[in-house]
Amino acid sequence: MRRTTSPLRALVATATLSALLLSGCSDDEPSVEDPADDSAPSASAAPDETTETSAAPDTDAETATAEPEPSGPVSSDDGAFELTLPEGWLDVADQVEQKVEIAVRDDEMTDDFYTNLVVASEDPIEDLQESIEEAAKSVAGSDGDYEMLDPIEIAGEEAFGYLLTRTTNGVAVAQTQRWVEHGDRLYVVTFSSAQGQQEATEPVMEELLSSWTWQDESATG
Template sequence: MTKPSGWSKSSVPNAQISLAIKADAQADGVFTNFNVTSAPAASGQDISAYTSAGATQMRQQGATVTPVADRKIGGEDAKGYLVERTYSGAKLAQTQYFVQKGSTVYITTMTSAASQKANADSTMNSILGSWTWTK
């Protein structure tokens, strides 16, 4: 994928994170950021099951979850949702997509201040539109 101009790598203490990048400046108190986590796919599970489980987990944490349109990521089918929640006093918008490639499920997350969602969506679409698989 192509990193947006003015963004840099971010270090996140989570072994499941394959990629973490963020804007170089905050917008409304939040660094807009994009990350990718991965996990082995469970036998017999399809991408809808992962998406449903993720949405349920977010709702259990008190977030509002709204489905978003399916899309392709690197030519593979992806499903996702929008999460709206407050974290450390900031109103956040997070769009997550789940995509499976081979025996791995990837979860992409774009996070921004809720007021910056339109800009974040544009950046996310650019990132996901440039996505190619190397394996």
């Protein structure tokens, strides 16, 4: 049964949460602000704990904290799919307070930002393409830009999406978001990088998405 109530609010909330979880920030700007707070109150659910994950490691206390080890395939929290990480990437889902399916990032910060990929999930909604464009407008805000992207396939399932650019915590970022339905879930995939690294990191995003495999027998493709 598809959910039909307030789809835009849910889309914007999921988009904002996914986009901000692993944002890098400079040492003198440790907090992450919510750019969609005015348009989607539920998007402000990301608490301050996310900044601990995103801050650049520059203190003795942080070096004493065990870093997550690089791993092979990473399974989603619901067990529906898995991804294979590129070399130098880390599974950091256990550092994230919010409910997500997957949270991974590059171990190296570039242009004050950790290139990262976050996957969250929602109940499926009607009018998905139209709702995604409305979500893009809300997440981009008045200072950001977005463009709708042609659909692609993720493990045999059609995935709609957009590319947006905006500034968060003083860092210009580029975020490609894809929305893919599988079974009774809608998966929201957000790949984020520093804006100046968008073209350079696109092959990494393609590598991650091409490694996506569904773990149930109903998978297509």
